Amino acid sequence: xxxxxxxxxxxxxxxxxxxxSCAGSGFTFSDYYINWIRQAPxxxxxxxxxxxxxxxxxxxxxxxxxxxxxxxxxxxxxLYLHMHSLRVEDTAVYxxxxxxxxxxxxxxxxxxxxxxx
Amino acid sequence: QSALTQPASVSGSxxxxxxxxxxxxxxxxxxxxxxxxxxxxxxxxPRLMIxxxxxxxxxxxxxxxxxxxxxxxxxxxxxxxxxxxxxxxCSSYTAxxxxxxxxxxxxxxx
Numbered sequence: 001x002x003x004x005x006x007x008x009x010x011x012x013x014x015x016x017x018x019x020x021s022c023a024g025s026g027f028t029f030s031d032y033y034i035n036w037i038r039q040a041p042x043x044x045x046x047x048x049x050x051x052x053x054x055x056x057x058x059x060x061x062x063x064x065x066x067x068x069x070x071x072x073x074x075x076x077x078x079l080y081l082h083m084h085s086l087r088v089e090d091t092a093v094y095x096x097x098x099x100x101x102x103x104x105x106x107x108x109x110x111x112x113x114x115x116x117x
Numbered sequence: 118q119s120a121l122t123q124p125a126s127v128s129g130s131x132x133x134x135x136x137x138x139x140x141x142x143x144x145x146x147x148x149x150x151x152x153x154x155x156x157x158x159x160x161x162x163p164r165l166m167i168x169x170x171x172x173x174x175x176x177x178x179x180x181x182x183x184x185x186x187x188x189x190x191x192x193x194x195x196x197x198x199x200x201x202x203x204x205x206x207c208s209s210y211t212a213x214x215x216x217x218x219x220x221x222x223x224x225x226x227x
Contacts, residue, residue, distance in 0.1 A: 035216065044120070044221035045155070045163065045206050059214045095162060102151035102210055103168030110162060 002026045002106045004096050009111030016086050020111060022079040022096030030054075030074035033099035036081050038092035039110075046092070049081065050099065064090075086115045121145070121207055121219035128225040134195040137222045139207030140188060145217055147188040151210035154183060154192045157221075158203045166205075167192060194224070202226040 008020040022034065036048040049060045049070040058070050069082040079096055093110040100106070122140040129135040139146070139154075146152055152170045155163035165174050167183035170190065180195045190209070194201055207219040 037218075044204075045157075045208075045218040046120075047208070047216040047218055050216070061215060103153050103165060103174075104155070104163075104208075105165045105168070105174055107162040107164075 002098065004098065004106060004108035006094060006096055006108045006111035009094065009113045011114045011116065012086055013117055014086060014088055014115055016115070017082070017084045018086065018113060020081040020083065020094055020113070022081075022108060024077045024079070024098070027098070029077040034072065034079045035097045035099055035104060036070060036079075036094060037097055037104075037107075038090075038094045038113075040089070040092040043092075048094070051079065083113070086113075088115050091115045119217070121209060121217055123205075123207060123219035123222045125220070126223045126225065128227055129194075129197045130227050131197050131199060133197050134193060135197060135224065136194075137192045137205055137207075137224070139190045139192070139209075139219050141190075141209055141217070142188055144212040145188075145209040146185065146190050148212060149210045150185065152183070152185055152190045153208045154181075154190075155206045155208065156201075156203045157206065163206065197226050199226050 003025045005023045035050040051058050051070045067085045072079045095110045096108050097104040098106040150170050154167040156166050157163045170185045171183040182193045184191050205222045
């Protein structure tokens with residue numbers, strides 16, 4: 001069955017960096033766009049980024065542009081989110097979700113990033 | 118990239134029908150049929166309920182339906198059940214090659 005598993009969440013100080021990972025299984029990872037979506041504690045969903053199946057197209061929300069970079073390694077069935085210059089407002093559960101043609105049907109369970117001094 | 122506008126809360130009694138609205142702009146809902154609705158129970162990952170305005174993924178009850186008119190999309194849940202109590206989020210692809218979510222609507226089944 002399709003499975004997405006996020007990892008890498010941690011407590012980090014403002015201005016710090018972190019790399020999140022998303023491992024896919026149960027499907028041909030290299031066939032799909034993958035998105036990152038986050039949810040701050042008690043708040044709604046916020047789209048963060050997507051990367052195309054081959055990695056040649058990437059897009060970012062204005063709130064993270066220039067600070068976050070999405071990448072993927074199709075040989076390892078893995079997606080990454082490199083986060084720099086972290087801010088308190090980046091505190092959230094980060095989900096990866098597979099794009100099945102402009103719909104996000106499969107989501108991971110999320111990984112928590114906490115930015116605090 | 119302003120969030121889509123949803124009511125903060127709606128409520129209904131078991132068996133009733135409710136509708137949640139989601140208002141965007143000509144740059145998202147108004148120009149694309151890539152509108153989705155997700156359900157989220159506390160502590161759980163979101164679940165896709167409706168995609169491409171009005172299609173249901175396998176396993177989603179026919180009680181859930183979607184529609185769109187102009188810059189506004191709607192989710193209707195008929196025959197409300199207690200397990201429908203959750204947060205609901207709309208989302209849309211945008212003209213800027215991004216996605217945008219609504220602020221979420223808390224559904225209470227009285």
